[in-house]
Amino acid sequence: DIQMTQSPSSLSASVGDRVTITCRASQGITNFLAWYQQKPGTGPKVLIYAASTLQAGVPSRFSGSGSGTDFTLTISSLQPEDVATYYCQKYDSAPYTFGQGTKLEIK
């Protein structure tokens, strides 16, 4: 099975900072990669799909890039409401594995 490795596992940044989270697949998955945001007590919400396509309604400060094995989620200017845990997921073929998550906090 393909493994998905996220880094860092946790991150503390200041409001207005540029934040980058990375996700690495153990084998190539072209661009079948999604990013989700999960706030405490709620189900995840998709932010980015196809590695770089912004889901409708998601603020433009979120962006995704990458292809093959290396992917990045970027928040261009961190806002207080972005406090959450972020997950990547491969969806090219089963099993549809998630990364281990990145917990983002405000400094």
Added chain:
Amino acid sequence: QVTLRESGPALVKPTQTLTLTCTFSGFSLSASGMCVSWIRQSPGKALEWLARIDWDDDKYYSTSLKTRLSISKDTSKNQVVLTMTNMDPVDTATYFCARSIVYCDSGVCGWLDSWGQGTLVTVSS
């Protein structure tokens, strides 16, 4: 508007079989490309994908759990059922169902676009 809601027992005993139901609206699981997955999250841990069933009744399972899982659908009731056998305390988790669509213009489709709120299942004697 797509909605999904998970239901099932809040407490099960070790060795018992868990049966969870996902009831959805806003789409039909008989429509080409529609899929429903189950995902779980142990307290304080990461998301873990468990299983998926497709409109054409294709089924996919987590490699590590496939001997214990079974997924089925009742299209007339808009429901997907997940069973997990031989429950253990380590299976204590919030269980989510979510929809995906595997046909789209770009061809790069299959992400989980709508999620339920989840249901907490505790395994304890």
